[in-house]
Amino acid sequence: MIARTFFAATFAVAALTATSGIALARDYISIAGSSTVLPFATIVAEQLGKNPSIKTPVVESGGSSVGKKGVCDGIGTEFIDIGNASSRMKVKELEYCEANGVKVTEIKVGYDGIVVANSKEGTPLVISKAELGMALTAEVPACADGSTNINCDTWVANPFKKWSDINPDLPDLKIRVYGPPTTSGTRASYAEMVNQKGYCGKEAMAKAASAARGDKKGKKCRAMRTDGAYIEAGEQDNLIVQKLQEDPSAYGIFGFSYLDQNSDTLQGAVISGTNPTFDEIANGTYSVSRALYFYVKHAHMGVVPGLKEYMAEWVKHWGEDGALSDSGMIPMPTAERATFKAAMTDLPVLTADMLK
């Protein structure tokens, strides 16, 4: 008897599985993408879900590339409606969208600062962007350490062991920096802003040497050291925070919100004369920061309920006093907020020209 009911239930489940594809239409918003945008997107989703007439959106992680690719995969409720990203869509990624017949609108929601920090018990770091790049990029020009009589245009593996090897004013400590792995958008942005633009694109010797190896923009400098000076600590920023609290001689790279939450035990490095504070990042003086975006699919407007309301919910919280800034997101200036608020209703289609 029991066996019979059991088998009946099994068949019912099998039948449900086979037919639910046809029977089920999704009535909640599905979002995926950057793990940097996730903490903020989830706050907005949760607030929206408090309205009893709308189901709470489902927010998945996965990284910026998952967000940008996922939203472009196709049209239909089996695909996500909104892709989150902490780096802007590239022309190539947009081409993938167009190939699948997907039209999206780009909405910028705010900024996120990337900080270099250490324990308050350790030595504070006051450093220029070029020096920071020099400390952690995989290769430097042969003369960077002061050697002479050699060809300065050749590149050698990063020779600096201590911070004070780069500049005597820096701490007399071994260079040890915990940071995110290659899959992370934070790392990609950091490498671009500090290693590439702050060092190889700016400092005279590195600039010349880069040009000499046919790398005018200094893109090759984005590679981080692999000799133990830069330590990959996994995608979880909390892990880096814990390591820094235990080891005052180490530094770490992570998002501003984690410094904000742990400001009683950690201190941010002063980079090129600016402290990583909320105000300095917001007004653009602290330059190691990137914009956060989401991409919304046009074809799903009106099909999946709540998309308009979800966007409107961002507007409620993205201001200076909003819930998002309280969690560490840096708000956009008023004019920019107005632009993207308008874009939410006008829904301009993202084109390759806009990305150039």
Add this chain to the structure above:
Amino acid sequence: MSEPRKGIILPQVAVSRVNASLARRRASERRFRTYGRIAIGIALAFLFTLFVSIFTKGIPGFFQYYVTLEVVIDREKIDPAGDLSVQSLYDGDARGIIRSALYDATGAKGRSGRKAAGKLISLGAEQRLRQAILDNPSLLGKKVAMKFALDDDVDSFLRGYISRAVPEKDRRIDDTQIEFIEKLQRLQLISYDFSDYLIFGSASRDPEIAGIKGAFIGSMLTLAICLLLAFPMGVATAVYLEEFAPKNRITEIIEININNLAAVPSVVFGILGLAVFIAMFGMPRSIPLIGGVVLALMTLPTIIISSRAAIRAVPPSIRDAALGVGASKLQTVMHHVLPLAMPGMLTGTIIGMAQALGETAPLLMIGMVAFIVDIPGSVTDPGTVLPVQIFMWADFAERMFIHKTSAAIIVLLVFLIFMNAVAIFIRSRLERRW
């Protein structure tokens, strides 16, 4: 006395040889025992450290700070439409009611003072007030004392994680707020109680109101689907392969494949689920139905292998006896072999289920590793599972999540231990020896 044959040694020689080697052999046995003890000692030490670390962090996660406020529930304010509907209460000003009670208790004045006071209380307080009115409409128009969760920063402060010695700009609690908290403490309005939010709350970005209910129900639904699919299919496969299938090349290949399937990394099943159920059948992402199907595929080999072992352990004499008194092959299996093999099969199934309960990797691909607030009501509502909840909490920046994470780990561990205990119980109760 004849000469001993070649290869045969005299008893005296043998005894002396044995005696000579005795010390060495005993020493080697002692060494082996020591190694064994060391290995167990190391394992226990790791287990102990793990438990101590989880419990010291996790026990505080079961408690949190609350504040008791006298709220004046003004009908007009909270229920503007006057119909006591969920929507009307949502449109009403529950927030204002709580805030004014808070301002009264703290004596907060002026814009900045009120703003500082407003940040003391959790955003979840409004929901609690609304729910209380829905549950008991007679509260309307009355003045009642209600317990609300304090904000996570206040909680961290009260636990002593935020030191007053830190300069004001570096802490998340400013001096005005500390003043208010001290006043509330003097009035004995702040209490440290069991966190009902942890058990009955759903996922939230506010750590003080975040709970595991949604993930727990998601886990239950997923496991139910998994059990309904994997157990009958696994047992049927095992019975057929052991009792009915001819032993030839084809069944051999099937056997090898089942054994190989048991060693396939679990994420592969997730990719399969994505490709088949979501891409081909167009089913929605993030639903426990697909999660259960994917986990069933993963646990099937475990169940099949353990069920086959259990069937093989039934002595052939039982089968011969049944066949001898005229039972058919099917009757022999159904009436005699299966009941005797059931304890072993159930043990294997429960272990497979316990494994499925702890999985996140296969669920990643099908969208169940996600932030899902609504509690799933059926297997086709979006849902997540306990280990995913733990993983998400471990990554959020807010400090209070550290304790919540460990508390959720304790719940998961207790659940796993419970499942294993059931497996042991079933085995000891039903097992028969011959």
